[in-house]
Amino acid sequence: MTSDRTADHGHPLRFGIAVPPAEPGAAVELALSAEQLGLDLVTVSDDPDALDAWTLLSWIAGATNDVGLAVDGLDLVRRPAAVAARAAASLDLLAGGRVELGLTPGGAEEAIEIVRALWASDPTPVTYSGTHQRLAGAQRGPAPAHDVPIWVGGGAPDLAGRVADGWSVTLPGLDPEARRAGLAAVDAAARAAGRDPREIRRIATLAGPVDADLLEALARDEGFGTFLLATGDPDALRAFAAVVPVVRARVAVGRSGAGVQVGSIRSAAVRARRRPGIDYDTIPAALVDAAVEPGDLRYAGVRSNYLRGGAPGLVLRPRTTAEVVDALGYARRHDVALGVRSGGHGVSGRSTNDGGIVIDLAALNGIEVLDPAARRVRIGPGARWGEVAQALYPHGWAITSGDYGGVGVGGLATAGGIGFLAREHGLTIDHIRAVEVVLADGSVVRADEHHHPDLFWGVRGAGSALGIVTSFEFEADEVGLLGFAQLTLDASDTAGLLQAYGEAVEAAPRDLTAFLILGPPRRGRPAAATVMAAVDSDDPDTVIDRLQPLAGIGPLLAQQVVLTPYPGIVSPPEPGLHQGRGEPATRSALVEHITPGFARAAEDFLHSGATYFLQFRSVGGAVADVAPDATAYAHRSANFSAVAFGANRRRLDAAWDEMADHFRGLYWSFETDRRPDRLLDAYPPATLRRLQEIKSRYDPENVFRDNVVVPAPRRVGSWRPDGSPPPGRAPSRRRPHPEPRSSPPRPCGGARPCRRGPGSSGRREAPPPLRHPAPARSRVRRRRARAWWASSGR
Amino acid sequence: MGGRRLSPGQAVDALDEAIDVIRGVWDAGNREPLRIDGTYYQLHGAKRGPAPAHPIGIRLGAYKPRMLRLIGRKADGWLPTLAYLDSVQALADGNAVIDEAAHEAGRDPRAIRRQLNVGGRFGADPGDQLLTGPPVRWAEQLTTLALEYGVADFILASDDPQAIAVFGEQVAPAVRELVAAERAR
Numbered sequence: 001m002t003s004d005r006t007a008d009h010g011h012p013l014r015f016g017i018a019v020p021p022a023e024p025g026a027a028v029e030l031a032l033s034a035e036q037l038g039l040d041l042v043t044v045s046d047d048p049d050a051l052d053a054w055t056l057l058s059w060i061a062g063a064t065n066d067v068g069l070a071v072d073g074l075d076l077v078r079r080p081a082a083v084a085a086r087a088a089a090s091l092d093l094l095a096g097g098r099v100e101l102g103l104t105p106g107g108a109e110e111a112i113e114i115v116r117a118l119w120a121s122d123p124t125p126v127t128y129s130g131t132h133q134r135l136a137g138a139q140r141g142p143a144p145a146h147d148v149p150i151w152v153g154g155g156a157p158d159l160a161g162r163v164a165d166g167w168s169v170t171l172p173g174l175d176p177e178a179r180r181a182g183l184a185a186v187d188a189a190a191r192a193a194g195r196d197p198r199e200i201r202r203i204a205t206l207a208g209p210v211d212a213d214l215l216e217a218l219a220r221d222e223g224f225g226t227f228l229l230a231t232g233d234p235d236a237l238r239a240f241a242a243v244v245p246v247v248r249a250r251v252a253v254g255r256s257g258a259g260v261q262v263g264s265i266r267s268a269a270v271r272a273r274r275r276p277g278i279d280y281d282t283i284p285a286a287l288v289d290a291a292v293e294p295g296d297l298r299y300a301g302v303r304s305n306y307l308r309g310g311a312p313g314l315v316l317r318p319r320t321t322a323e324v325v326d327a328l329g330y331a332r333r334h335d336v337a338l339g340v341r342s343g344g345h346g347v348s349g350r351s352t353n354d355g356g357i358v359i360d361l362a363a364l365n366g367i368e369v370l371d372p373a374a375r376r377v378r379i380g381p382g383a384r385w386g387e388v389a390q391a392l393y394p395h396g397w398a399i400t401s402g403d404y405g406g407v408g409v410g411g412l413a414t415a416g417g418i419g420f421l422a423r424e425h426g427l428t429i430d431h432i433r434a435v436e437v438v439l440a441d442g443s444v445v446r447a448d449e450h451h452h453p454d455l456f457w458g459v460r461g462a463g464s465a466l467g468i469v470t471s472f473e474f475e476a477d478e479v480g481l482l483g484f485a486q487l488t489l490d491a492s493d494t495a496g497l498l499q500a501y502g503e504a505v506e507a508a509p510r511d512l513t514a515f516l517i518l519g520p521p522r523r524g525r526p527a528a529a530t531v532m533a534a535v536d537s538d539d540p541d542t543v544i545d546r547l548q549p550l551a552g553i554g555p556l557l558a559q560q561v562v563l564t565p566y567p568g569i570v571s572p573p574e575p576g577l578h579q580g581r582g583e584p585a586t587r588s589a590l591v592e593h594i595t596p597g598f599a600r601a602a603e604d605f606l607h608s609g610a611t612y613f614l615q616f617r618s619v620g621g622a623v624a625d626v627a628p629d630a631t632a633y634a635h636r637s638a639n640f641s642a643v644a645f646g647a648n649r650r651r652l653d654a655a656w657d658e659m660a661d662h663f664r665g666l667y668w669s670f671e672t673d674r675r676p677d678r679l680l681d682a683y684p685p686a687t688l689r690r691l692q693e694i695k696s697r698y699d700p701e702n703v704f705r706d707n708v709v710v711p712a713p714r715r716v717g718s719w720r721p722d723g724s725p726p727p728g729r730a731p732s733r734r735r736p737h738p739e740p741r742s743s744p745p746r747p748c749g750g751a752r753p754c755r756r757g758p759g760s761s762g763r764r765e766a767p768p769p770l771r772h773p774a775p776a777r778s779r780v781r782r783r784r785a786r787a788w789w790a791s792s793g794r
Numbered sequence: 795m796g797g798r799r800l801s802p803g804q805a806v807d808a809l810d811e812a813i814d815v816i817r818g819v820w821d822a823g824n825r826e827p828l829r830i831d832g833t834y835y836q837l838h839g840a841k842r843g844p845a846p847a848h849p850i851g852i853r854l855g856a857y858k859p860r861m862l863r864l865i866g867r868k869a870d871g872w873l874p875t876l877a878y879l880d881s882v883q884a885l886a887d888g889n890a891v892i893d894e895a896a897h898e899a900g901r902d903p904r905a906i907r908r909q910l911n912v913g914g915r916f917g918a919d920p921g922d923q924l925l926t927g928p929p930v931r932w933a934e935q936l937t938t939l940a941l942e943y944g945v946a947d948f949i950l951a952s953d954d955p956q957a958i959a960v961f962g963e964q965v966a967p968a969v970r971e972l973v974a975a976e977r978a979r
Contacts, residue, residue, distance in 0.1 A: 048841055049841065049843075050844075051844055080797070082797075134798075136797070136798065136799055
């Protein structure tokens with residue numbers, strides 16, 4: 001063959017069906033078959049004699065899961081381009097970024113300008129005056145979920161080369177000479193416009209029986225990358241699908257022999273926004289299409305996380321463990337920051353960065369029951385805890401997680417997991433029975449009590465420093481309806497309230513887990529407290545019995561008590577993109593008891609203006625049943641986990657450091673102070689030494705260094721693993737033991753009511769009785785549009 | 795969407811024509827190509843079809859006399875939003891305008907469904923507003939709207955799953971029952 005080998009543009013091959021738009025039932029059947037047969041695309045033509053193309057395509061979108069969807073030959077002379085832009089973007093959003101848009105040549109140039117203008121994120125309205133299209137100040141939006149490619153039909157190769165993303169021809173009726181002339185015109189127009197001809201896909205619609213030779217020749221000699229069979233016949237579709245693997249294999253062999261690089265080409269405009277230090281041209285083939293770079297439309301949805309603004313140079317979105325291995329291998333070749341993201345909710349975690357690479361595990365989100373008898377479930381790191389709660393609820397199970405359903409499984413389950421069932425059922429990590437981990441060197445191992453036990457130990461508390469967990473096996477707990485309360489209290493006497501909260505929680509049976517949120521006084525209003533508490537009981541009397549002491553820790557302003565299933569507390573996330581900005585300033589501490597001294601210090605802190613949000617989660621109970629050396633989460637004796645958010649890093653650090661004497665450690669996931677001492681607060685010496693030893697074996701080159709930073713022993717400089725202060729630095733304010741309690745905790749329960757004694761609460765009236773919880777409903781769902789800290793006044 | 799700017803009066807006329815266009819396109823059994831020579835829409839022998847699977851009612855959300863008369867003449871339903879009405883008296887007034895226009899056009903006023911978007915608040919304490927308080931109070935008030943103001947379809951505007959559940963499970967059955975009992979008398 002003498003054909004010009006550069007004619008193969010190396011586009012990943014795609015195969016699809018052009019379904020006749022006449023009858024909706026048959027069209028959906030064909031589309032479903034195409035998806036099941038592994039085809040990539042379903043197209044519907046815009047035919048005035050048939051069903052409306054957008055409506056039919058929407059119907060098909062609802063019936064299918066991941067096959068691509070396109071309207072082909074949409075006539076934007078006959079209809080307003082602005083309406084088509086909204087229709088395409090809306091369907092792309094509804095269908096999860098699966099839509100492509102094919103236009104007839106007539107009027108396409110104006111239409112493309114308008115459609116792209118309406119999709120752009122820009123607040124100014126669009127005014128346009130053309131031959132076919134007129135817009136008088138049109139509002140833009142919605143923007144589609146991904147960069148929707150726009151194709152132009154066969155008659156306009158120049159236009160396709162100049163501005164479009166694809167050139168779509170119907171082969172029957174187009175003689176080969178004319179076809180090749182068209183292809184040459186596309187290339188020439190692209191080059192004249194300063195584009196790479198590979199930016200434009202060539203789409204061929206075929207009719208009748210197709211053979212592998214023809215498709216191979218079209219791909220290799222003419223640069224076609226997408227093949228559509230126009231048919232309404234299921235048998236013809238199956239025959240086509242049978243040819244597909246043959247063509248894929250032959251083209252792959254031919255390309256590899258000829259050194260053709262396979263991959264989609266980003267447009268010149270997108271390439272212009274690339275960041276230095278990232279080799280975009282060698283992104284592994286399996287990852288290239290889902291990868292997001294700064295010039296992509298999808299970038300706005302993946303750049304930031306929940307609390308942190310970001311501008312990564314590349315977001316890789318693997319779908320399988322093998323693709324995680326590919327992504328990690330690629331990332332390792334770069335000397336830029338590497339973030340690993342599950343739900344993107346983390347406070348400490350660097351799941352976004354500036355100019356670096358992010359491996360986003362959102363697509364590894366499976367939830368699968370492995371053994372009903374053992375309540376063993378396998379969950380991917382990209383699943384959200386709200387989804388897990390919902391999936392396990394029908395089985396009568398739950399896994400204690402955080403307090404918000406939008407949190408991803410991976411980040412929480414490699415750090416700790418302090419949730420509303422903590423005192424009853426322990427930490428999230430205490431329910432892990434096995435993990436699959438991609439290690440720094442790209443190997444994939446299963447770690448459990450018997451295999452890689454050190455790794456298994458470290459993953460539970462410091463997992464982000466050791467590898468990427470690609471699946472977790474958990475043992476769920478049997479959890480039915482729960483009592484759940486939200487109590488609003490006056491916190492004018494902050495110290496008194498805090499101390500009383502601590503005593504009430506420590507005195508309560510384990511079925512109570514309570515979180516206390518304090519807000520500083522502002523605009524003349526006193527400090528306010530909200531108690532959110534779960535009681536693992538569906539008996540209203542038990543629920544009230546457990547909650548009543550909490551209602552008395554301060555003047556009760558409002559109360560709501562309900563019986564709800566666990567998904568009602570940790571509800572699935574509302575759809576929407578993370579829009580974090582800047583850097584969160586947070587501090588974490590674990591404390592054993594809320595002593596009078598600490599309560600006074602916390603009051604001063606709350607009133608110092610350094611914080612806008614201060615939370616105390618109860619830990620203790622079952623959390624403390626696990627030995628401190630059993631996992632990398634060591635501070636098992638703490639009864640409370642405190643976290644503070646501040647608007648100003650320096651002020652927050654100064655005020656928080658004042659209280660250091662009261663702290664027994666910290667929970668890494670809530671800590672954003674990057675001073676090296678914090679690592680010692682999170683991981684006591686023995687834990688850190690073991691972590692270092694494991695790290696030196698599993699990640700000797702410190703690939704995973706963007707979250708829990710475990711320095712190699714030889715690099716000790718600013719701190720020492722035994723916890724002693726480094727030379728030349730001020731001694732840490734941390735003391736090995738907190739101040740003695742002024743009065744020992746009084747055990748209560750049983751015959752002795754769990755209520756504050758007269759010694760400490762004599763100045764308060766008996767608390768008002770709580771109202772019994774609302775009748776149990778099977779689908780109670782509390783609305784929590786954003787998690788607690790988003791609504792707390794930033 | 796950047797369409798032409800019309801005055802409120804022009805918009806009513808354009809809507810009037812648009813209803814003819816829509817009904818004309820749906821009239822797929824008609825062999826004649828669709829011709830409409832309007833001020834706002836011109837169709838020069840457009841292809842008709844597809845016909846919908848059932849007669850799709852065209853209902854208009856309207857508050858002012860010209861629109862209400864258009865409903866009486868051409869539409870299948872009136873769908874205002876309770877919160878946009880000054881009072882329930884506006885429902886009675888609107889109904890009268892629609893009925894009169896229907897008579898003038900030779901239509902039976904009963905061919906026009908009266909519908910209402912409603913919103914409110916469920917709670918133990920009945921307020922002094924419409925549709926605030928316990929489900930039973932909602933049911934009584936909706937029954938009055940049905941029997942005295944001719945409203946046949948009540949559409950709850952809410953994104954609160956609990957309110958939707960109470961509306962569907964408690965209010966709607968109670969209204970059906972109360973209306974049926976009253977009509978049977």
